[in-house]
Amino acid sequence: MNKVLITADRVIAGPADQVTVDGAVFVESGMVTAVGAAADLDAAVDTQVPRLRCPGATVMPGMIDCHVHLAFDAGPDPISAVAQADPGELSASIADHAEQMLAAGVTTVRDLGDRDALTVALRASIDSGDTVGPRIIAATAPLTSRGGHCGFLGGEVSTDDDIRAQIARNAAAGADLIKVMASGGALTPSGPRMWEAQFTPGQLRLIVEEAERHGLGVAAHAHGSETIAHCVTAGVRTLEHCSWRTAEGIVHDPAVVRRMVENDVAVCRCVSGDWRLFLDQMGPERAKAMIEVILAMREAGVRFIAGTDAGVPGARFGDYVGMLEFFDSLGFTHAEILDMATVNAAHALGLSDTGALAPGMRADLIVVDGNPLTELGALREIRHIFTAGRPVTR
Numbered sequence: 001m002n003k004v005l006i007t008a009d010r011v012i013a014g015p016a017d018q019v020t021v022d023g024a025v026f027v028e029s030g031m032v033t034a035v036g037a038a039a040d041l042d043a044a045v046d047t048q049v050p051r052l053r054c055p056g057a058t059v060m061p062g063m064i065d066c067h068v069h070l071a072f073d074a075g076p077d078p079i080s081a082v083a084q085a086d087p088g089e090l091s092a093s094i095a096d097h098a099e100q101m102l103a104a105g106v107t108t109v110r111d112l113g114d115r116d117a118l119t120v121a122l123r124a125s126i127d128s129g130d131t132v133g134p135r136i137i138a139a140t141a142p143l144t145s146r147g148g149h150c151g152f153l154g155g156e157v158s159t160d161d162d163i164r165a166q167i168a169r170n171a172a173a174g175a176d177l178i179k180v181m182a183s184g185g186a187l188t189p190s191g192p193r194m195w196e197a198q199f200t201p202g203q204l205r206l207i208v209e210e211a212e213r214h215g216l217g218v219a220a221h222a223h224g225s226e227t228i229a230h231c232v233t234a235g236v237r238t239l240e241h242c243s244w245r246t247a248e249g250i251v252h253d254p255a256v257v258r259r260m261v262e263n264d265v266a267v268c269r270c271v272s273g274d275w276r277l278f279l280d281q282m283g284p285e286r287a288k289a290m291i292e293v294i295l296a297m298r299e300a301g302v303r304f305i306a307g308t309d310a311g312v313p314g315a316r317f318g319d320y321v322g323m324l325e326f327f328d329s330l331g332f333t334h335a336e337i338l339d340m341a342t343v344n345a346a347h348a349l350g351l352s353d354t355g356a357l358a359p360g361m362r363a364d365l366i367v368v369d370g371n372p373l374t375e376l377g378a379l380r381e382i383r384h385i386f387t388a389g390r391p392v393t394r
């Protein structure tokens with residue numbers, strides 16, 4: 001299907017306040033070439049062009065998951081699963097995970113840590129049309145300290161020369177960005193604690209400069225409050241988790257939050273679809289503190305982007321909407337949530353050709369039953385998915 005005119009009760013072009021009731025999207029050769037009123041486009045577009053009429057439905061941009069680990073298995077011990085799998089098996093499960101994400105309406109995923117650059121190989125296979133999957137933005141092996149968070153992925157560094165060499169290796173392997181584990185993390189209990197820094201401020205600056213030299217931006221895994229401040233100063237583009245942990249509990253610095261807004265540093269506050277269980281485990285007081293800091297960042301104007309951390313224990317592939325519902329529970333409007341999942345995510349990832357529907361954009365789009373602006377659950381009722389204009393058959 002090289003050309004198709006899709007009509008529906010509404011088209012959300014993105015941002016989510018751009019709605020055309022009884023709208024249409026014209027797709028040609030993988031791109032959106034027109035968005036407008038269904039009656040106008042129906043009259044303007046050649047009658048030979050197939051019509052995909054979707055009464056009762058909404059057409060909107062395909063969603064973006066800014067934080068996944070396609071190489072992990074979402075089981076209790078992803079580390080052993082990754083370390084022990086042979087490359088062939090691991091490649092097959094990476095492709096399967098990517099397909100699950102696409103089936104959930106996620107047309108772009110940013111993979112923030114894999115082994116042997118296997119996601120780059122999948123990216124090439126998807127781009128060539130050999131494999132069906134979402135567009136992949138790949139970080140390959142995250143930089144981490146020796147014995148640090150996720151060191152088993154192969155990105156351990158200690159000296160400045162190590163840092164330069166690892167970034168050069170990732171760039172040569174085809175990385176689209178550099179991921180740094182700036183603080184410790186829960187998945188690696190033997191490494192630094194979650195609030196402890198893994199790199200000095202000078203090393204973080206070196207990482208950003210070195211990545212820039214290769215034309216790449218930096219995403220920083222940062223739980224610790226001090227680390228968050230150092231990452232913002234260093235010039236990272238996105239903060240992953242950004243949970244403001246200290247040895248004493250959750251403490252955020254409003255001055256750093258202001259700098260995040262000024263410098264357009266986006267926050268990917270990863271939550272899995274299982275967030276209710278996670279909040280229960282945290283206990284009411286810590287959960288309350290965690291939520292308050294998210295609301296404080298929102299109030300200050302921080303750009304949030306959507307990510308599930310799919311692949312880590314309990315974070316299943318394909319439960320993207322469960323993550324969005326967390327933000328619904330905090331009182332984010334549906335329009336804000338859709339923007340986190342589409343336009344804002346694309347902007348933060350430096351992708352100018354997806355995340356919205358407008359002439360010249362990639363035809364990454366979904367058709368869902370009902371209206372996600374009034375009912376977020378509509379995002380689970382997917383009728384059609386197009387990635388770069390290709391319909392996905394499920």
Ligand SMILES: [Zn+2]
Pocket residue numbers: 067068069112309
């Ligand atoms: Zn992660």
